[in-house]
Amino acid sequence: MSANGFLYACGEALRSLYRNKWMTIASMGVVIVTLLMLGGFMIVNLNLTHITQSVKEQVEIVLYIDDEATITERNELRQKLIAHGSLAEVRFVPKEEALQRLKEQMGDVVEGYEAVENNPLRDSFELRTSRPELVGEVAGELAGYPAVGDLYYGEETVDKLFTATRAVQLVGLALMIGLAVTAVFLIAHTIRLTVFIRRREIMIMKYVGATNWFIRWPFILEGLLIGILGAALPLVVLYYVYQASLEWVVANNLRFLTLLPSSLIAGELAKYLLPLGTGLGILGSFFSMDRFLRV
């Protein structure tokens, strides 16, 4: 297309967007709502994946020492753990420290367990494996050691978390596809209306020898603009809402929710929403054109 043709197409697209203001707003509204939902879902999904990942990385084995074990047995156990090739970190947690931690987490609830004598907790080791996936294997091995009372690791929790994340991702994917199809359909429909309004103009263009592409360009640019503008607004809104949620999480001491930084979220959203918005816009206008070009 020549520079003249391109400028003409841009002018026509802008003129049409302005002339059919309400239609433009309607189409853009569709894109905005679709991408807002989609973007919101993406944020939840990204963070879930992130939390699962970090939980997985934090998985540790808590080994409770048998209350009956002698000092020698305890020391032997300690030596064995330190010498173990698959353990990256071995930390002894005396029951006093455990109680202290519990108090910090639960506050008043554990009031009354002040004295050392009635501390119901046990001494333990907190162990971290060199690789998270070794947890199950190493835990099985350690269970057979002497002086080991109980042994816990977050296998089930992690598995459940992963299953949940996968389910959320699948539902999310289905939802995203559904929304995208709806958006294409709605945009196609709204642009079809603007094409319908201008069918006379298109017919005249065909009679004076316009090529199909000459006629299509303004509509495609129109769809593109609707898509870009329709994607930009959700991007900004989602960014600020997310920023606010992060602040809320911090203000409410929910630090255990390890959420992704907003800059990263903004990048991810822009990477998907902008192409998606423009794609939806172009696809929508493409679908709505062809019937009117057969003159």
Added chain:
Amino acid sequence: MIEAREIYHRYDQNGGDVLSDINFMIDRGEFVFFVGPSGAGKTTLFKMIIQEIVPRRGLLKVFGQDLTRLPRYRVPYLRRSIGMVFQDFRLLEERTAFDNIAFAMRVTGASNREIRRQVPYVLELVGLPEKAGARVCDLSGGEQQRIGLARAIINRPAMIIADEPTGNLDPDTSYEIMNILRTINIRGTTVLVATHNREIVDRLQKRVIHLEGGRLTVDEEKGAYAGVR
């Protein structure tokens, strides 16, 4: 310029014949009236010449190209060498006269400079130099048809096809429009006019092709509507 041989057409399988056994030749620079009652097939024939319709059978050559075999992507280029004039003008009513004429130039990729130079020239030719900035909906029927004519000739087509160009106009205005068409013809453009206007056909003494019931009944040099029947 146009060669029609054994043209046959009907719109759908069960419909009646719209055109059958149509044969004629039109040379460069001719002025031809197509006359006949409504439904005789004049408009269908014109639509075939711009390849809006492809005949079911027969040969139709325009500018040496066989339209029954012309690929779709070539159609816009065929239409750029044919100026169309319609009974209902087919103008963009909310736009100015200038815009309407420029529109046909833009389609061909003309630059703004060419457009600014060419449009006033054709407006002068159709006798409306002062109406460039007027919106089409504010113009009279005769003025609108002149704008339609200006649009048809702006790209210097080799041929003008006018389908009932005076159908909505009073006798005086009709005559003016015909005069413009005649001027265009004198400058070398082939002109085909479908009309019911007996008076004009008789007065202009041009070639007349008469269609009736989808058949060509009379093809006469310097013919007259009255002479047809």
